[in-house]
Amino acid sequence: MSGGERASEDDRTSSGDQKSICPFCGVGCGVRYSEDTGKAVGWRAPVNQRGELCPKGVAAYDVVDHDERLTRPLVRGEDGELVASSWDEALNRVESGVRRISEAHGEEALAFFASSGCTNEENYLLQKLARALGTNNVDNCARLCHSSTVAAMSDRFGTGAMTNTIRDLPEADALLVAGANPAEQHPIIFSSYVAPAVKQGATLIHIDPRENATTRHADHHLALRPGYDIPLLNAMCKVLVEEGLVDDEFVEARVEGFDEFEDWLAGIAIDSAAEKAGVEESALRSAARAYGEADRSAAFTGMGMSQHRCGTANVHALLNLALLGGNVGKRGAGVNPLRGKNNVQGAGDVGALPDVLPGYRAVTDAEAREEVADEWGFEPPAEPGLTEVEMTHRFGDEIRGAYVVGENIAATEPNANRVARELDDLDLLVVQDIFPTETVRHADVVLPASSWAEKAGTVTNTDRQVQRMRPATAPPGEARRDLDIICELGARLTDAGGFEDRAPSEVFAEMTRINPLYAGMSYEGIGEGSQRWPFPEDADSGVEILHRETFGDGSKRATLEPVEDVDPADEVGEDQLVLTTGRILSHFNSGAVTRRSGILTRLRSDDALQIHPDDAAERNVEEGDVVVVENDRGRVEATADVTPAVRPGTAFLTFHFAEPLVNRLTGDELDPVAKIPEYKHSAVSVRVSGTGESDDES
Numbered sequence: 026m027s028g029g030e031r032a033s034e035d036d037r038t039s040s041g042d043q044k045s046i047c048p049f050c051g052v053g054c055g056v057r058y059s060e061d062t063g064k065a066v067g068w069r070a071p072v073n074q075r076g077e078l079c080p081k082g083v084a085a086y087d088v089v090d091h092d093e094r095l096t097r098p099l100v101r102g103e104d105g106e107l108v109a110s111s112w113d114e115a116l117n118r119v120e121s122g123v124r125r126i127s128e129a130h131g132e133e134a135l136a137f138f139a140s141s142g143c144t145n146e147e148n149y150l151l152q153k154l155a156r157a158l159g160t161n162n163v164d165n166c167a168r169l170c171h172s173s174t175v176a177a178m179s180d181r182f183g184t185g186a187m188t189n190t191i192r193d194l195p196e197a198d199a200l201l202v203a204g205a206n207p208a209e210q211h212p213i214i215f216s217s218y219v220a221p222a223v224k225q226g227a228t229l230i231h232i233d234p235r236e237n238a239t240t241r242h243a244d245h246h247l248a249l250r251p252g253y254d255i256p257l258l259n260a261m262c263k264v265l266v267e268e269g270l271v272d273d274e275f276v277e278a279r280v281e282g283f284d285e286f287e288d289w290l291a292g293i294a295i296d297s298a299a300e301k302a303g304v305e306e307s308a309l310r311s312a313a314r315a316y317g318e319a320d321r322s323a324a325f326t327g328m329g330m331s332q333h334r335c336g337t338a339n340v341h342a343l344l345n346l347a348l349l350g351g352n353v354g355k356r357g358a359g360v361n362p363l364r365g366k367n368n369v370q371g372a373g374d375v376g377a378l379p380d381v382l383p384g385y386r387a388v389t390d391a392e393a394r395e396e397v398a399d400e401w402g403f404e405p406p407a408e409p410g411l412t413e414v415e416m417t418h419r420f421g422d423e424i425r426g427a428y429v430v431g432e433n434i435a436a437t438e439p440n441a442n443r444v445a446r447e448l449d450d451l452d453l454l455v456v457q458d459i460f461p462t463e464t465v466r467h468a469d470v471v472l473p474a475s476s477w478a479e480k481a482g483t484v485t486n487t488d489r490q491v492q493r494m495r496p497a498t499a500p501p502g503e504a505r506r507d508l509d510i511i512c513e514l515g516a517r518l519t520d521a522g523g524f525e526d527r528a529p530s531e532v533f534a535e536m537t538r539i540n541p542l543y544a545g546m547s548y549e550g551i552g553e554g555s556q557r558w559p560f561p562e563d564a565d566s567g568v569e570i571l572h573r574e575t576f577g578d579g580s581k582r583a584t585l586e587p588v589e590d591v592d593p594a595d596e597v598g599e600d601q602l603v604l605t606t607g608r609i610l611s612h613f614n615s616g617a618v619t620r621r622s623g624i625l626t627r628l629r630s631d632d633a634l635q636i637h638p639d640d641a642a643e644r645n646v647e648e649g650d651v652v653v654v655e656n657d658r659g660r661v662e663a664t665a666d667v668t669p670a671v672r673p674g675t676a677f678l679t680f681h682f683a684e685p686l687v688n689r690l691t692g693d694e695l696d697p698v699a700k701i702p703e704y705k706h707s708a709v710s711v712r713v714s715g716t717g718e719s720d721d722e723s
Contacts, residue, residue, distance in 0.1 A: 043495035048477035051364030053486030079212035095473035096502025122453035132159030139165035139377035140431030144482030146532035161410030173336030173699035183577025188359035196357030199319035204329020208238035250303035252593035258342035260298035261313040270317030272351025286585035321357035335591035364487040371485030379410030383540035421450025435463035436615040441688040473504035490555035594694035595708035616681035633666035635677040659689030
């Protein structure tokens with residue numbers, strides 16, 4: 026059997042009482058369907074050990090039987106409209122289109138968009154399919170949120186992942202949260218681990234341009250100017266050195282380049298750096314002391330740090346602070362990226378990236394390619410492919426065909442007006458999804474897929490725990506499971522083996538044979554628990570604290586590296602504000618799923634433009650006014666929320682809504698290392714709607 030009828034031992038449906046993993050943020054809470062309430066309830070999983078859930082988790086099943094679900098394949102008709110088709114017709118169009126593009130333009134004209142909302146097995150087979158077709162043009166949306174974190178941490182520590190675990194957070198004496206709002210974005214981590222640590226006496230330092238739910242618990246709030254993390258963190262390093270707060274024993278044993286770094290810091294003026302960052306010098310010094318005086322300081326970083334043209338450099342500056350404080354390789358410490366979607370970590374782990382194979386081995390590494398070829402039966406290309414944003418920039422030129430699985434790139438990519446035009450320039454756009462998203466509107470072929478509650482497989486959470494998802498129901502109508510669709514396309518498009526009708530457990534077993542991070546794990550061994558990478562033979566559940574004796578690359582020492590200031594790409598005019606973006610508690614990512622949830626719609630936080638009272642007064646903006654927010658990339662309208670929670674000179678919008686689609690305004694300048702775009706600093710003008718020359722849509 027195939028498609029939605031397939032029922033293996035892994036993904037056979039049950040009564041709905043199956044224990045699974047929440048499809049939203051990277052915490053990885055256990056959820057199951059409650060027949061009594063018709064909602065999700067928690068179970069005592071490895072992370073939410075008390076069975077607690079946030080509002081999104083409670084509503085996770087709301088959209089499974091939503092009347093807008095895609096239930097039949099669609100193809101673009103001669104009149105330009107999407108019309109229902111059979112699976113054979115849809116897959117034939119994909120097959121013929123891919124072959125036509127490959128023959129006319131070469132394999133490098135194909136682009137594959139994986140998803141950090143899909144399982145490890147689905148992402149693994151999709152990247153394998155891209156490489157079987159002869160291209161490394163495969164990436165996932167982690168590029169848009171955490172690629173700079175991975176780049177910096179891999180370079181310095183040899184591993185681009187959370188150094189510690191959620192479970193050891195209560196042992197911290199200080200918690201430094203930089204560019205993240207875990208109280209809303211990772212609620213169970215915050216309520217179950219961070220807040221108890223603060224209640225027990227840990228000091229919370231929050232670096233963010235806005236006051237938000239996390240700030241309410243903070244002892245120190247540094248409301249920096251968006252884009253100026255580097256001078257702030259450099260100045261904090263200078264305070265540690267200047268005031269004798271460096272962990273000399275750790276530096277002596279585990280750090281290189283201290284003398285050179287100290288000489289470089291001599292050129293840093295703390296008062297000038299604080300002024301550039303937009304914070305009071307006394308507040309900066311006080312926060313740095315709190316971090317440096319603590320025996321164990323845990324740092325957390327989010328998209329407020331990573332989504333800049335200098336995102337990689339921002340994280341390098343944070344790593345310097347951790348090394349000076351000796352906060353690496355011990356419990357209650359470390360540098361801990363808070364992953365966004367439920368499988369951001371896993372999608373990268375299994376090779377859905379253009380420059381690395383499963384396990385983060387470079388595609389340029391001949392030995393790694395040879396080892397993969399022994400399993401796959403073919404050798405992957407040796408040249409790195411294009412990143413996600415680079416692929417969209419070349420739609421219609423070098424890139425002629427794209428296969429998008431589970432992502433809404435028309436809404437989530439920066440400079441969305443440009444992306445919409447470029448999507449229409451493709452010869453073939455195949456979208457595999459569960460709802461008619463903004464991206465589906467541009468598609469030539471639409472493949473109706475499975476929601477999280479209709480599939481089996483594994484996902485890897487923010488602290489490297491691999492957990493199993495289980496289906497509670499079957500896909501609706503003619504929709505098929507994502508893994509089955511990828512398998513069938515792989516069998517149609519390539520002669521390579523390994524794309525026959527496969528169960529998730531079989532794909533997982535193959536992954537463990539070529540991914541050194543997952544070596545030793547087993548699908549059965551995970552069971553209702555988890556296995557954490559790395560997973561040595563003598564570990565019951567994997568290594569919790571990384572870098573205790575050596576770093577990920579085997580070296581004993583990490584090097585302190587001077588990080589020079591990098592100004593944001595957008596110059597801010599005299600009458601402009603800096604627009605920054607972020608999440609709210611009741612919605613997720615582009616909102617393609619959560620906007621269709623009844624409970625989350627009722628809980629919906631206002632999708633308003635937060636603007637400081639001083640900035641509002643200068644523009645004659647009053648609470649509740651409809652305002653136009655615009656720049657040379659586009660414009661949106663939003664309702665004004667006049668509040669001192671956002672710093673003067675800065676405005677804030679969420680990115681969850683199609684209207685206003687904030688990414689019409691964000692720039693596509695890229696970090697030179699991680700190729701992440703600068704979502705967190707866009708120069709915009711704000712005015713009351715109707716007061717300008719034109720309010721026509723850009």
